[in-house]
Amino acid sequence: MNQEIRVRIAPSPTGFFHIGSARTALYNWLFARHHNGKFILRIEDTDTSRSSREMTKIILESLGWLRLDWDEGPGKDGNYGPYFQSERKEIYNDYAHRLIKENKAYWCYCTQEEIEKERTEFFNKKMNWQHRCRDKFSTEEINKRKKAGIMPALRFAVPLDKKITFTDIIHGEVEKEAADIEDFVIMKSDGMPTYNFACVIDDFLMKINYVIRGVEHIANTPKQILLYNAFNIPVPDFAHLPVILGKDKKKLSKRLGARSVLEYREEGYLSDALVNFLALLGWSPGGDEEIMSRERMIELFSLERINPANAIYDETKLDWLNNHYIINRIDQVNFLNQIKPFLISTGLVTEDDYSNKKEWLDRICLLMRPRLKVLKDITKARYFFTDDFEYEPEALKKYFNNKSLSLVKEFKQNLESIKFFDAKNIEETLRDYCNSKQIKAKELIHPLRVYITGTEAGPGLFETMELIGKERCIKRISKMIEKYEHGTD
């Protein structure tokens, strides 16, 4: 086929843009890029509410951060717009009337209560139930109902004798008897199209030839195929992606800990790491290759290699991947640029400080680099930036005692005599001192770290001290000595 491949994502701006939507977007994007096709963004905003503008912005921003660029959609006009469903109402209406004219759709004047009642009756008899009400009411009855103000919904008249089959790229053959499908609503009584209807019309008009979406829509597909047939328009190929489940095996949702894509940005995940992680959640290139650049993923991606089983979402591997990306997959300059906003947003430094002390800040960040799961973890380095930090109770319990105090107190004088307070000289001084006292270096290093940083964990002590500076180190030590002597007296 020489036909250009066109795929789309159609998020609705009612919820938020979470990782499930992001993964669907990613797979569509990878597929389009792999085939040099087009990736289209369509906003399903038929439930027009005030918040939808805001939500649309979030979708655009999320995709932008993930660098999943779309070829047509909001802000990027193509020849098949508009790309907001709310601006396409006339189109749906038009198509609906074509079906009515051909007797393929009919108005349903049943009330909600009547439908409910019918359904329970059938349920109780353990019978399959599909709502059908063509020719149910006489013309007089319909007029009566119209006068009573009942607004009708438009239902599609399902051709009962058919068996619908389609080949899903991920799941293979899927079959469904048309008789098992109710005469589903295509236009609601408020004049809005239903998902199945709008989706078919839009996909057709936008020349979408591959529909890649979540499995929750696999049961909608036969209905949509019926619509394609009714309009006598070409049916696209389908690929139904497995769903991402929470730890309790329920579908990931806001309530069950699904987080918005933008939250990952705020936490300090790298978008490349998230993309890599999401790609692996349901897809694998086949071998042992796991860490891949976007280019590599585009090169290797294929729908056939998607695992049909649902995946449980577990972020531990994402944390590892993100750390790996921070250390190995971005260069120093890029790392420094990316961490800057976190230094400021976490209140560690001000914008002014940043430009004044850039070199010093860079050295701290580089020291912390292998220790960062997310960029926000830079807050662990708080003791570099301010004297106002917490002393960990556990650390104090272990190292804040008579023995360490006398050592630190004495060593303080050696520190004071260091002329060039750099890591090398500090280390030399400390090791000389320990040799002369016949003790192991770590016997002094451990308590000293706690005195100066309040914690047992962190980068090498000598580099740490150099960056904190002679004066502040000595001040902190003095303060602790004083505190100890007062506390014990």
Added chain:
RNA sequence: GGCGCCAUCGUCUAACUUGGUUCAGGACAUCGCCCUCUCAAGGCGAAGACUACGGGUUCGAAUCCCGUUGGCGCCA
């Protein structure tokens, strides 16, 4: 209730299309050792899956078929 989808280590997955090379491979997490001033990072290693269960086909099944169970979803 009907219908549809799914089922390999705790998690993500490879091998399933084209049955034998698999007493099931990799990664994360876990545990141990090494490196080391601690924590990370890095190196090495261990443990972890009778391939949900039960049948069948076959000389041979994780791989093909059927059923059961469980999970997920659609119809409201």
